[in-house]
Amino acid sequence: MATNPAPKPVPQHASTAAGGLAEAHPERPSGLLRWLLTTNHKEIGTLYLIFSLTMFFIGGVFAMVVRAELFQPGLQLVQPEFFNQMTTMHGLIMVFGAVMPAFVGLANWMVPLQIGAPDMALPRLNNFSFWLLPVAFTLLLSTLLMPGGGPNFGWTFYAPLSTTYAPPSTTFFILSLHIAGISSILGAINIIATILNLRAPGMRMMDMPLFVWTWLITAFLLIAVMPVLAGVVTMMLMDINFGTSFFNAAGGGDPVLFQHLFWFFGHPEVYIMILPAFGIVSAIIPTFARKRLFGYASMVYATAAIAILSFLVWAHHMFVVGLPLVAELFFMYCTMLIAVPTGVKVFNWITTLFRGSISFEPPMLFALAFVVLFTIGGFSGLMLAIAPADFQYHDTYFVVAHFHYVLVPGAVFAIMAGVYYWLPKWTGHYPHERLAQWHFWLSVVGVNLTFFPMHFSGLAGMPRRIPDYALQFADFNLVSSLGAFLFGASQLLFVAVVVLCVRGGRQAPAQAWEHAEDLEWSVPSPAPLHTFETPPTFERPAH
């Protein structure tokens, strides 16, 4: 995979690199050192994407263990303790190791290309942000081998499960989250600085492609909430190791405080994982519908509205924890409000498709599936937002169904759509269309087989995070497990498509897709190592 072919050095780039700083570009290191020392946004983007894919499979294997255990009632394969570690690590790895780095990787590759920048604003910091991740996740995964096992309290690590009753390895888990958090904050700072400062002359904020806009807002969310996560895990660390009472009622603290702090981070975190997906889909749908995006400005405002609302809804994760009534009502109504800007987005995508001249290339397939399936996840979210109804749904498989619909056919499908969309730009080749179609259809079938039955088992009362279940849930779980195996296996096809595309395939021109408009399509395919060293002049498309 790590063979994104080194682009041939193009003479004019070599000489104008870095504004007449010839000595700043000495012989580039080769082999492993090239990847360790790089300051190039494209190489770092590739590293992020490879890392994310690796984590996607590691987290995927954990999910397969979970689904294998749940294949039939009773305890078959694993001990409950290990099952808990698997659900926990699956969540942590997928959220922090797979989805977030994938979006950062796409941002690294595409934001400079889409705004006409020579690189990220702070290239060395960029490399630092990436290389913190392997350190953090090696540490996190190593907790599985420690005495007492790895984290087993769910990815939300509620106190006191994660403090008083936690395995000793929790301290290492906290430290690994600190490293991952530093990585996210520095990465986000870099992205904001790039977008605010390095746009091509003439490109106003309201000219930016939506992927750039959504990432600008996502980066803001990251900088606002990752430090809160750092704060809350630090308090856990103190409670575990230094006898403080932050989450201990005996000392005047409160376990519910943990949940407030965690979800003040956690809810914006959910949008961190979906806003860039909106951006990708907003790039792909107009391209393959051969129409301009309907309602560009409203898309920007909707994204900003979602981001602002995300700070006001955190306690909808805590409806059953014993909140005062006024809090239940406030958080319920604020949560429902999110449906408005989200509805604006879905409306705009559909209106863009309306009377478009649509073709169904692999990126478009994934983007269309995103619109439909993400909307299902959005509606189940609206159901969960209703506090009295949530008393029923809370901690059941209905919740699992909901957030997997927004994260798998939502975020993950959007990432795959983006990869298929931009692979020609990265490698110079189109992805293998037939294989990509197989990958798409198997994924769609697999994902729905896996998660749709969970709505039913959840509404019927099946609790989440339990390795065994009552007999009446057996059929739903059998279907879910079969779907999960199908989905998991079909991701190998994705790897095959990517590897084949890196190695060869139909040559792509600079503008790989007929109606694609943004700046990245003005540079050659594959994009040379250095692009836009002389800022392009941005020309506003005629309305």
Added chain:
Amino acid sequence: MSGSYYVPATSKWPVLGSLALGVMMIGAGMLLVHGFGGPIVAIGLAAVLVVMALWFRDVIRESRRGLYDAQMDRSFRWGMGWFIFSEVMFFAAFFGTLFYVRTFAVPWLGGEGAKGIAALLWPGFTAHWPLLNPPGEGIAGPREVLSPWQLPLVNTLILVASSITLTVAHEALKEGYRSTCRNWLAGTVLLGLCFIAIQGVEYYEAYTHYGVTLQAGIYGATFFILTGFHGLHVIIGTIILTVMLVRILRQHFSPDSHFGFEAAAWYWHFVDVVWIGLFLFVYVF
């Protein structure tokens, strides 16, 4: 400006920095969990500091060679500004904890609120802030809390004064009075050191005379996490200002180009503002 954006060459500091941070964290984990690993923490921390020093040295050299233009300068400004915003949010978590505990958690334990579930845990508990009587057995509260009008007031005056001296130093630098700048900056560093020393005395007093410890229930926990992280930031800020002082002595900076100095000043003012919040909500009210 076209084509002049500085894209640095490959650099070994980022990857070495993440390795060093990893070593430090692994050492810290071993120390906390298994009780050994102190030397590993020390090695990791030293490596982190060395890498930071060398990385900043590279940046300073590039800056002094004139490789950075106005656009690069703006990138640094955005970067530092958003970094400080992230620090604001870090402290917001701890202030939020303090407010939540004082407004909700402790009163609820004392029976306030419509449902009063928490009140059932320790029926005899009466809520009071500062919490001198944690409800659970085995957790001894503070004997007494620290008065704001002694050392904390002195420290407040010191930090406010240091913000003023730093601003004078900055204005002097902008006007080209280098020796004035040097003197006032040195004064600022001195005030920072005074603050740290007094905070140390106060911690000693808290532990030995007042019974305000990490283990003394939620009052001690919030007190130390807020003042502790603030104190750490004062230490870091003092180091940064010392570096600026050295750079002034080495004739770095010009009246119209000295973002390193400005960034240090932003950071210091931020630390100062956090202290005002601390003084008001941890000590006074």
